[in-house]
Amino acid sequence: MANNGSSRAVGAGRALIAVYAILALAATARSFVQIVGKFDVAPVAYVLSGIAGLVYILATVALLRRGDTWYRIAWITIIFELVGVLTVGTLSVVDPVLFPADTVWSFFGRGYLFIPLALPVLGMLWLYRRRPAATPEDAAS
Template structure:
């Protein structure tokens, strides 16, 4: 007799998906307004905000469907790209802020800028680390092994 596998979207996984969905909505709304109203003022920053929004959307979907074929890999790619983006843009926004013109979602690592800019309370910096940790601790082979132990116990 087999027992159904435990759902992957429980506890911290569910919270992670909710935070990713909130970031997807926030970044999408922000980039849409910025691009419509003032794209010519800071095209690099606003394009980066739109890119961040797309990454958050893909990461959210990939985390929701991570148990299905292919989506686990998509989640790894999206969240790794997100981490690289926030580290690169965050570093450059402190070192060479004139490149961007205005802050983007990943500017100043999503935190406090030197000019008093308040971003996303460093959520963009912390989130990919949590996402990668969750993916690592819930990788398909590990989940299957834990389920097998639970069934035989």
Template sequence: MSTESTTTGRGSRGFEIVLIAVYGIFALSATARSLVQVLRDFSYAPVAYALSLLAAITYIAVTVALVRGGRSSALARRLCIAELAGVLIVGTLTLVDPALFPDATVWGHFGQGYGFVPLLLPVLALFYLRRR
């Protein structure tokens, strides 16, 4: 095996590990946040909190699909497309109809509260899955 292919394989696997770790962190944090929101004050912002829970479920599903790899890559790709659509739709809604979102969500304002990582994450994942 050549040094170049070994290095590329390691770099690719390193990026995959970081991608899975970031998705895992978002899965945990979004789940914790949304559960607290839903259980404590759902009536205050039902749309926002329901969408936060949807984001959490999406992050969990993408994390599992990425960890499983192989045939789950097609599922991961579809989930990332759905995630990106969610970020774009929720981000747009938070700007167009802020009354629906009296409290922050993970995907609100295109993930601004999280440094726009929610917007960039599915794009990076789709790029990675395409190259793999």
């Protein structure tokens, strides 16, 4: 179903956005505590958790906002999130020494019940279903 500029915060989108908001809060708060309290233990892991938190915040905002620009930002953040969770997840399994402390994306989000692995897939499916309608100008080009 195509959608031109209307909110994506309808139906299942509300639940999806709520999960993004909760994960944004959890990841950001956890990384803040880790960076402030024990940064020297695992700086890379804690910075990655901070980046993940920021990505979740931006994805939440982008999913809430209307318009083509926010739609594209939502895609970018969710693709970045998927690449991040797959990369960090794989590296943490193959060489756990690289991550002496867990990140949001370590072991594919194991510490968050694997929600970080499922969420970008669900987000991309939702975005695809709520894609903006093509305009006559788009068809002509």
